[in-house]
Amino acid sequence: MKIAILGTGYVGLSTGVCLGVIGHDVTCIDINEQKIKQLNRGISPIYEPELEKLLTENIDAGRLHFTTAHQKAIAESEVIIVAVGTPQGDDGAADLTYLHQAAKDIAANIKENTIVVIKSTVPIGTNDSIKALIEDLCGFPIKLVSNPEFLRQGSAIYDTLHAERIVIGSDQQDASEKICKMYEPFNVPIMITSIRSAEMIKYAANAFLATKISYINEMANLCEMVGANVEEVAMGMGKDHRIGSAFLQAGIGYGGSCFPKDVKALVHTAGKYGFDIPLLKETMKVNENQRVRLLKKALHRFRDVNGRKIVILGLAFKPETDDMREAPSITIAEGLIKLGAEVVAYDPVAADNARKIIGDKIKYAESIDEAVTGADAVMIVTEWKVFKELELKEMVTKMKHPIIFDGRNCYLEEKVRACKNIEYYPIGKPPIIQ
Ligand code: UDX
Numbered sequence: 001m002k003i004a005i006l007g008t009g010y011v012g013l014s015t016g017v018c019l020g021v022i023g024h025d026v027t028c029i030d031i032n033e034q035k036i037k038q039l040n041r042g043i044s045p046i047y048e049p050e051l052e053k054l055l056t057e058n059i060d061a062g063r064l065h066f067t068t069a070h071q072k073a074i075a076e077s078e079v080i081i082v083a084v085g086t087p088q089g090d091d092g093a094a095d096l097t098y099l100h101q102a103a104k105d106i107a108a109n110i111k112e113n114t115i116v117v118i119k120s121t122v123p124i125g126t127n128d129s130i131k132a133l134i135e136d137l138c139g140f141p142i143k144l145v146s147n148p149e150f151l152r153q154g155s156a157i158y159d160t161l162h163a164e165r166i167v168i169g170s171d172q173q174d175a176s177e178k179i180c181k182m183y184e185p186f187n188v189p190i191m192i193t194s195i196r197s198a199e200m201i202k203y204a205a206n207a208f209l210a211t212k213i214s215y216i217n218e219m220a221n222l223c224e225m226v227g228a229n230v231e232e233v234a235m236g237m238g239k240d241h242r243i244g245s246a247f248l249q250a251g252i253g254y255g256g257s258c259f260p261k262d263v264k265a266l267v268h269t270a271g272k273y274g275f276d277i278p279l280l281k282e283t284m285k286v287n288e289n290q291r292v293r294l295l296k297k298a299l300h301r302f303r304d305v306n307g308r309k310i311v312i313l314g315l316a317f318k319p320e321t322d323d324m325r326e327a328p329s330i331t332i333a334e335g336l337i338k339l340g341a342e343v344v345a346y347d348p349v350a351a352d353n354a355r356k357i358i359g360d361k362i363k364y365a366e367s368i369d370e371a372v373t374g375a376d377a378v379m380i381v382t383e384w385k386v387f388k389e390l391e392l393k394e395m396v397t398k399m400k401h402p403i404i405f406d407g408r409n410c411y412l413e414e415k416v417r418a419c420k421n422i423e424y425y426p427i428g429k430p431p432i433i434q
Contacts, residue, residue, distance in 0.1 A: 001182055004029060004077035006070065006102045008039065010046060010257075011119055011149045012083030014156035017051060020058035021161070022185035027065045027073040039066040047322045047349050050157040074109035079182060082106075083119040083149070092264040094123050103130050107137030115143045115175050121262060124199045124269055127169070143175035146195045148202035153256065154320030163188045169198020203269075206262040207280055212247045213254045214286035220250035220428025221293075230428025231409065250428045252381065252407035253290035255317035255326040260287070291331040294379050294405045295339070297425050301403065302376070306340030309400070311375045313368065314382025314408075315358075316350035324353040328407070329381045337361050346371040348384055368395070375399045383408035393419045 001024045005016045008030040016028040030036055035045050042056035058064035067073055074080055084098035099120055106116060116134065118127050131144040146169035151159035166183050168190060170176040176192050183190060193201065220230040230250045238245025254260065263280055270277035298305055317327035324330070329345070336343045343362035347354065351364045365371035368386070372378055372395055380387055388410045396402035396419050403423045416424045416432045424432040 001025070001079060002077045003027070003079045003081060003182070004070075004073040005081045005083055006030075006105070007082065007084035007098070007120070008032075008035060008045070008066070009083065009085055010048070010153055010156055011151065012081070013039075013044065013046070013051065013055075014048065014151055014160050015081060015083060015119065015149070016064060017054045017058060018157065018160040018186075019182070020061070020063040021054060023063065024182065025063055026058075027067055027077070029067055029070045029073050031068060033068050036066045036068050047320075048156050049154070049320060054157060070105050071109045074106055074114075075111060077114060079115050079117060079179070080106055080110070081117045081119055081147075086120050086122055088261045088264060092268040094121070094261070094265050096122070096126065099126070099130065100133070103133045104137060107134045110134070110138055110142065112140055113143070115145060115178055117145045117147045117179060119147050119149050121148065121202055121258070121265075122199065123265060124196065124203070127195045127199060143170075143172050144195075145170040145172075145175050145179050146198040147179065148198055150202070150205065153323055154318060161186065166190045167193060167198050167201050169193045169195040169201075171195060203262055203266045206258055207266050207283070209247050210254055210259040210263050210287070211279065211283045213249075213251075213259075214283040214290070216248045216250045217253065217290045217427075218286055221290075223428040224430075227430060228428075229430070233428075250409065251290070251383075252293055252328045252332070252427070253287040255328050257323065257325040260284075260326040291328045292335060293427065294332055294381070294407050295335045297405050298336075298377060298379070299339070301405075301423070301425070304339075305336065305376075308341050308376040309374060310336050310341045310343055311365075311371045311378045312336075312343060312345040312362075313347075313371065313378055313380050313387050314384055315345055315347035315354040316382050316384075319382055319384045322349040322353050324350055324357050327354075327382075329354065330357055332379065332381060332407075333358050333362050344371050344375070347382065348386060350382075369398065373398045376401050377403040377405060380404065380406045380408050380410055383410050392416065392422070396422050 003024050003026045005012045005028045008028050016026045020026050042059055044052045082102050084102050086094040089095040127146040134142050148167055168176045168179050180190050223230040234248035237243050238248050263284055267277055267280050315329040333343055344365050345362055346365040346368055392415055402421050406426045409426045
């Protein structure tokens with residue numbers, strides 16, 4: 001099938017590459033010329049496992065093309081997938097500027113019977129209004145499908161190739177059938193719903209997962225008070241298949257480009273209907289509190305961190321990505337700076353992106369060793385494998401004070417206890433001081 005994809009962010013790029021893998025002829029469109037040039041040379045603008053390898057393979061096989069010339073690609077395609085960004089606007093609602101531009105570009109070039117697939121996460125009701133806008137501008141009825149995306153950053157390719165479900169929302173049977181056919185070679189469950197339900201599924205799923213994280217974080221905070229271990233509690237809860245063990249990892253709150261934005265957008269949508277939706281408001285509040293958890297622990301331990309060298313290990317919002325959007329590290333770094341600490345950070349891939357947001361108020365080390373030498377304390381903020389696997393025993397000898405605040409519970413008790421001299425403060429578990 002000849003497919004055009006508008007937008008080469010995480011969603012657009014991963015989808016494009018994976019549709020190439022199953023044999024479709026895919027053209028990815030973006031307005032950024034530099035980005036397109038790089039992509040045509042097989043260089044990905046984002047860090048994502050497997051992406052560059054599949055990018056090169058599919059370009060070489062002639063199944064994947066990149067262009068800024070949207071006119072030709074739109075006019076020649078049977079399916080147009082819209083995967084442009086819908087960032088958060090000032091009032092919590094999604095900003096639809098890019099989506100509206102995409103709709104105008106489509107309307108100006110679309111041929112009859114082409115199917116428009118909206119993959120961007122859009123407020124409930126948007127698919128109908130985009131359909132109406134395109135039809136208004138192009139002058140004939142179009143076919144439109146809402147096809148929300150559930151991939152996770154850091155495993156975008158895996159999630160696309162092994163999706164647990166594909167949701168196709170459409171009120172036009174021929175359109176949903178064709179999109180089912182497009183995805184068929186993935187051999188994953190496909191469900192067809194109304195457009196409204198498809199839009200709602202995406203938000204409801206993300207808000208549920210965010211709430212699950214806030215819930216376990218609150219349990220972790222209570223575990224600390226009563227002397228329980230949140231990992232044992234989560235394991236005991238997760239064995240009940242009605243609860244499930246996924247997304248019960250306590251930490252320093254959820255971040256990234258989806259959960260924070262989508263929960264806010266859903267609260268905003270509910271508000272438009274006069275519905276206060278208090279559960280989700282609490283989910284957000286709990287998350288904000290959780291982000292300052294390590295700061296509170298540090299203040300409790302030191303009373304004052306002014307002039308102390310505090311090291312942040314991990315800046316990205318989660319491992320295997322260089323994405324800094326809504327990363328808890330931003331709140332932590334800025335909080336430490338405000339308290340007068342000297343902050344040194346290390347991340348295997350996200351330092352450049354972090355610098356764009358946090359700036360040079362903190363120092364960026366080139367290695368773990370450089371960062372931790374002479375430190376008063378280390379905060380583990382992202383659970384990168386290199387941090388999980390580091391020799392704690394050796395690391396603490398390089399620090400001025402062997403104090404670790406672990407925001408991601410990276411270490412087994414035995415590993416911590418193997419250090420002769422350490423103060424270890426995890427989340428939701430008793431500290432280890434020896
Ligand atoms: C998420 C959804 O998982 C995905 O389905 C959707 O399409 C986009 O949003 P992503 O943002 O890439 O994906 O990351 P995810 O792995 O879900 O983690 C989100 C945040 O939650 C991270 O900050 C992570 O650290 C945090 N998290 C996740 C926890 O704190 N505890 C957990 O148990 C799981």
